[in-house]
Amino acid sequence: MKNKILICVGTSGLSAGANEVADNFQLELKKHNLFNNYEIIKTGDKGLFVDVIVEIIDSKKTTYINVKPDDVIKIIDSHIINNELYKKRLADENYTNFFKDQERIVLKNCGEIDPEQIDSYLERDGYQAIQKAFKMSRDKILEEVTDSGLKGRGGGGFLTGMKWGFGKKAESNTKYIICNADEGDPGAFMDRSVLESDPHAVLEGMIIAGYTIGANNGYIYCRAEYPLAIKRLNIAITQAKEKGFLGENILGTNFSFNLKIKAGAGAFVCGEETALIASIEGRRGRPKPRPPFPAIKGLWGNPTIINNVETLANIKHIILNGAKWFASKGTKNSTGTKVFALAGKIKNTGLVEVPMGTTIKELVFGPGGGMINKRKKFKAVQLGGPSGGCLPESLIDTPIDFESINKTGAIMGSGGMIVMDESTCMVDMAKYFLKFTVAESCGKCVPCRVGLKRMLETLEAITDGKGTQEHIEFLKEMSPTIKETSLCGLGQTAPNPVLTTLKYFPEEYEEHITEKKCRAKVCESLLEFEVIPDKCTKCGLCFRACPTDALEWKKGEVAYINRDKCIKCKACFEACNFNAIK
Amino acid sequence: MTEVISKTKSLIIKHEKEQSALIPLLQNVQTEYGYVPKESIDLIADELSIFPVEIYGVLTFYSQFHLNPPGKHTIRVCQGTACHVMGGKVILDNFSNKLGIEDGETTEDGLFSLERVACLGACGMAPVIAIDEKFYGKVQLNEIDGILNKYRETNEK
Ligand SMILES: Cc1cc2nc3c(=O)[nH]c(=O)nc-3n(C[C@H](O)[C@H](O)[C@H](O)COP(=O)(O)O)c2cc1C
Ligand code: SF4
Ligand code: SF4
Ligand code: SF4
Numbered sequence: 120m121k122n123k124i125l126i127c128v129g130t131s132g133l134s135a136g137a138n139e140v141a142d143n144f145q146l147e148l149k150k151h152n153l154f155n156n157y158e159i160i161k162t163g164d165k166g167l168f169v170d171v172i173v174e175i176i177d178s179k180k181t182t183y184i185n186v187k188p189d190d191v192i193k194i195i196d197s198h199i200i201n202n203e204l205y206k207k208r209l210a211d212e213n214y215t216n217f218f219k220d221q222e223r224i225v226l227k228n229c230g231e232i233d234p235e236q237i238d239s240y241l242e243r244d245g246y247q248a249i250q251k252a253f254k255m256s257r258d259k260i261l262e263e264v265t266d267s268g269l270k271g272r273g274g275g276g277f278l279t280g281m282k283w284g285f286g287k288k289a290e291s292n293t294k295y296i297i298c299n300a301d302e303g304d305p306g307a308f309m310d311r312s313v314l315e316s317d318p319h320a321v322l323e324g325m326i327i328a329g330y331t332i333g334a335n336n337g338y339i340y341c342r343a344e345y346p347l348a349i350k351r352l353n354i355a356i357t358q359a360k361e362k363g364f365l366g367e368n369i370l371g372t373n374f375s376f377n378l379k380i381k382a383g384a385g386a387f388v389c390g391e392e393t394a395l396i397a398s399i400e401g402r403r404g405r406p407k408p409r410p411p412f413p414a415i416k417g418l419w420g421n422p423t424i425i426n427n428v429e430t431l432a433n434i435k436h437i438i439l440n441g442a443k444w445f446a447s448k449g450t451k452n453s454t455g456t457k458v459f460a461l462a463g464k465i466k467n468t469g470l471v472e473v474p475m476g477t478t479i480k481e482l483v484f485g486p487g488g489g490m491i492n493k494r495k496k497f498k499a500v501q502l503g504g505p506s507g508g509c510l511p512e513s514l515i516d517t518p519i520d521f522e523s524i525n526k527t528g529a530i531m532g533s534g535g536m537i538v539m540d541e542s543t544c545m546v547d548m549a550k551y552f553l554k555f556t557v558a559e560s561c562g563k564c565v566p567c568r569v570g571l572k573r574m575l576e577t578l579e580a581i582t583d584g585k586g587t588q589e590h591i592e593f594l595k596e597m598s599p600t601i602k603e604t605s606l607c608g609l610g611q612t613a614p615n616p617v618l619t620t621l622k623y624f625p626e627e628y629e630e631h632i633t634e635k636k637c638r639a640k641v642c643e644s645l646l647e648f649e650v651i652p653d654k655c656t657k658c659g660l661c662f663r664a665c666p667t668d669a670l671e672w673k674k675g676e677v678a679y680i681n682r683d684k685c686i687k688c689k690a691c692f693e694a695c696n697f698n699a700i701k
Numbered sequence: 702m703t704e705v706i707s708k709t710k711s712l713i714i715k716h717e718k719e720q721s722a723l724i725p726l727l728q729n730v731q732t733e734y735g736y737v738p739k740e741s742i743d744l745i746a747d748e749l750s751i752f753p754v755e756i757y758g759v760l761t762f763y764s765q766f767h768l769n770p771p772g773k774h775t776i777r778v779c780q781g782t783a784c785h786v787m788g789g790k791v792i793l794d795n796f797s798n799k800l801g802i803e804d805g806e807t808t809e810d811g812l813f814s815l816e817r818v819a820c821l822g823a824c825g826m827a828p829v830i831a832i833d834e835k836f837y838g839k840v841q842l843n844e845i846d847g848i849l850n851k852y853r854e855t856n857e858k
Contacts, residue, residue: 130823134836168825168838305820306782343728343765344821346834384724384763387819401723403762462783462824469825501782535824537782551785555819561762666795666842686798688791690842 121158125174127230129164129315130347136188137161137171143191144173153199160239163316163351165230166470167217172230173208175199182210213488217467220485222448224456225432226472229316234351237358240319246364248435252327253372255438260331261287264434266442268454273299273390273427274506274533275608276521282424285414286332289422294334296325297418297425299395300341300348303387304504305555307535309458310428312470314341314348317432318355322378324431326365327438329376332424336377340395343382352380387505387559391607392417392425394561405561406607427533429458449475453520463501463537464491473519480515483538495540499623503532505552505559506612508619509545528619530612542693544641545624546631550578552616556609567610570601574617582642586632594621643687650678654699661691661700708733709741713748723749723759727766735775736767764819772807772814774852776832781820783827792828793817795845812856813849 124144128137141161148154165172169184175198183194186208197205223229232239240246252260265280286294298321302310314321325337341349356378359365367375386404388394392413394404399418417423433455437445446454453475459482462468466488473482479500483489490497499509502519508529510517517523524531539548553575562568574597577590598614605611621628630636637645650661655677662672669684670691680691680700692700712729716722723745730741737760746753760766778793793804796815800808804817823829826838837848 130836131826131838134823134826134838302822303819305780305785306824307820308822308824311822342822344818381725382728383765384728385765385819386763398724399721401720401759403759460824462827463786468783468827504782535782537786537824539786543786548785551782559819664843666845686794688795688842689788690791 122156123158123160123174123176125160125162125172125176125230127163127165127170127172128161129312131164131168132170132172133347135170139188140171140173140186140191143188144195147191147195151195151200153195157199160233161235162230162232163234164312164470166226166312167214168468169214174230182214183208184210184214213467216488217469217471217486220481221472222456222474223472224436224448225313225320225429225458226316226470227436228320229312229470232317234316234318235354237319237355237362240317244435244439245319246323246359246362248323248438249326249330249364250370252330252438253370253374257287257331257333260327260438263437263442264331267437267445268442268452269430269433269437269445270453270521271427272429272433272457272533274304274503274530276531279426279430282414282426283328283332285412286334286422286424289332289415291422293336293419293421294332295418295421295423296328296332296334296337297395297399297423298325298337298339298428298431299390299392299425300339300345300428301383301387301390301395302342302345302428302533303390303559304506304533304535306460306462306501306504306537307533308460309470309534311342311345311348312460313428313432313458314345315351318348318351319359320432320435321352321428322355322359322365324426324434325378326369326376327434328424328426328431330374332422334422334424335375337379338399338418339378339380340389340399341380341382343384349380349382356380386561387555388561388607388609391609394607395425396423403561405563406609408606429534450518450520452522457519457531457534459519459534459536461487461536461538464495464540464543465489465538466491475520476518478516478518479510482519482536483515487538490538490540492540495542497538498541498543499539499545499548501529501537501539501548501616502535503530503612503615504535505556506530506608506615507532508615509539509548509623510619511623514623528615528622530615542639542641544582544637544639545620545627546578546582546637547639547641549617549620550575550582553578553613556613560609560613564604564606564610566601566604567606567613570597571610571613573597574601574614578617581628581631582637583644584631584635584642586628588632590632591621591628640689640692646687646689647682648680648685648687648689648692648700649682650680651699651701652677654697656697656699658697660694660696664690664694666690703740705734705738705740706744709744713745718749720749720751723751723756724763727756727760731766735771736769739768769807773812773856774832775814775816776830777816777818777821778804779821779823779827779829779831780817781822781824781827783824784820784829787827789828791842792830792840792845795842796830799845799849812853
């Protein structure tokens with residue numbers, strides 16, 4: 120067998136020069152006549168942003184991180200020719216810790232296979248699940264999926280088995296399966312990584328779904344912002360067809376299934392099921408009242424099952440390993456694992472998959488590696504994006520499962536998890552999410568269109584230093600009204616970021632209103648930077664950090680901030696090591 | 702027949718003449734020109750038997766579509782949650798300052814368009830921007846001039 124060199128070429132790898140790294144390996148191997156001994160495999164994202172990651176599998180597996188194109192010659196020279204590890208780029212303890220406590224099921228193939236080569240997938244149990252499923256009765260598959268307890272990973276947490284049951288029962292000659300790959304939640308990138316790294320796993324899930332409910336056509340609705348995912352899905356579909364896993368009479372059975380990709384066009388609300396359907400039909404993506412649910416009356420009026428990428432990627436594992444195996448992971452009511460996209464003020468940003476029920480703390484300080492800046496304390500974690508909420512340190516031991524997270528007022532959401540420290544302002548966060556939902560509201564119903572805008576204006580007044588106590592009362596009164604009277608999930612959940620910050624960080628609202636102070640130094644109107652001469656060591660770091668010429672400094676002199684030129688970017692404040700800027 | 706019309710015609714042929722082809726077709730046109738020209742809209746309306754107002758409705762509903770020609774390079778600044786926490790707004794303000802345009806606009810010399818995007822899905826590299834297809838991660842304020850100049854210089858050559 121050939122030795123293997125795995126190179127991560129996901130979106131982040133590419134920006135760090137992964138293709139150049141791969142090219143250099145190719146070149147150097149050729150130069151040294153080692154081409155027959157080594158196979159280069161370009162994989163998708165492995166999940167940790169320490170690009171470029173290169174793994175060499177010879178007698179053992181060695182991982183190099185932060186590999187630059189220039190390092191390749193040295194790695195070949197040292198590792199491959201002289202049989203000596205190239206220490207400078209060797210994966211560190213941090214890297215090992217990141218993967219140590221994860222349980223990778225959905226991410227099993229991420230960073231391990233070449234997503235553009237179906238053979239690479241086939242080597243690792245690829246398309247075994249459809250072969251097994253075709254030998255099972257449709258009822259039996261449904262029973263397995265139901266008994267596994269799998270709940271939708273797209274945010275709603277609806278039981279997948281139950282949804283499929285509705286679709287299967289619906290009488291119609293034409294039915295559809297849709298994979299929701301819209302991933303509109305800002306701060307989430309799980310689905311993108313799965314599609315880029317392991318597209319066939321999603322196709323396999325869709326084929327099984329189609330077989331089970333009797334659908335012969337499927338659509339993958341993918342965000343237009345994900346060109347690499349779309350490209351790899353197209354390749355995967357072509358290759359799966361060639362091998363007979365997709366198309367007419369799959370593997371000689373009488374079951375046919377065809378797949379098409381629809382690129383989204385940049386509207387968050389199109390992640391909502393009825394809006395997504397409208398968008399595929401070529402119209403504006405505006406939600407419709409449910410019922411009728413898409414499972415009964417969906418695409419062009421036909422029964423349609425919509426599942427999230429991660430939900431579908433779990434299916435093959437349930438079929439291969441059984442419902443019991445899946446249900447044994449996680450908690451009683453939230454089985455299996457969940458993939459999170461960890462980001463923000465955290466040391467290790469990336470994709471983490473852990474069993475449901477893992478606590479926030481275990482995640483943030485385990486794989487997450489703790490805070491990025493040890494001088495700044497953990498303040499909050501944001502879950503569920505614009506529909507979710509910010510949870511404070513006092514709730515850090517909350518287990519991450521559907522029930523426990525819902526109790527806090529946040530939601531599990533699709534898996535975005537943003538860690539915040541003292542330099543994040545909670546009122547600003549609430550404002551940020553409302554700005555997002557106001558911009559993305561489709562405008563169909565009044566509470567969402569008008570109500571959210573009023574709430575945003577109120578928050579803007581507060582962060583501008585014009586806030587009053589009545590503003591807080593207004594936010595508290597308006598929120599439940601909007602939640603109860605909006606037509607779709609966007610409006611129904613949009614007040615959550617405001618409600619959770621009001622609940623868990625009331626003192627920050629209070630300070631903005633009474634003291635006109637933003638403790639995190641974010642709200643521009645409340646900021647006036649100045650240098651405290653007594654504390655200034657004249658080091659000039661602030662001067663170098665300032666993007667304008669607001670900061671005046673000469674060697675040996677105390678720094679001075681010219682407020683007329685200052686754009687309040689905070690760069691000097693962050694740069695000063697002596698707390699000399701306030 | 703103008704070039705836009707003949708090109709749009711050749712794109713229409715690749716699709717079924719039905720409503721569901723509208724968005725993919727508009728996406729094809731935009732890929733070709735960087736925006737959707739008025740002539741294309743009229744022609745598509747005719748061929749797919751859809752009212753032009755409805756097409757404008759679709760075009761303005763989806764943030765991906767542009768009705769005006771973009772600059773030679775499109776700078777997309779991510780405003781996702783992670784980027785926001787890591788200073789993405791300040792990055793956007795700085796691009797806006799340095800280029801003298803707001804997001805959604807194009808510089809007078811036609812070299813740059815500036816766009817804010819809800820999320821590029823590359824949160825691990827926050828704050829992140831993309832210029833055309835190239836991603837730049839962990840962008841620092843003092844790198845902005847250098848990045849812009851790189852594109853300006855290649856343009857002068
Ligand atoms: C405004 C809005 C946006 C949504 N965006 C997404 C999305 O990007 N991806 C997704 O899978 N589900 C999204 N959902 C949830 C879907 O409507 C739907 O519940 C989900 O795709 C069902 O799949 P699941 O049962 O496998 O989770 C969104 C819902 C709403 C209300
Ligand atoms: S709640 Fe908002 S997004 Fe949903 S239908 Fe109403 S206006 Fe549109
Ligand atoms: S970084 Fe701080 S200590 Fe150094 S010159 Fe600036 S204000 Fe003074
Ligand atoms: S806040 Fe920004 S612009 Fe103002 S002085 Fe500091 S670094 Fe310069």
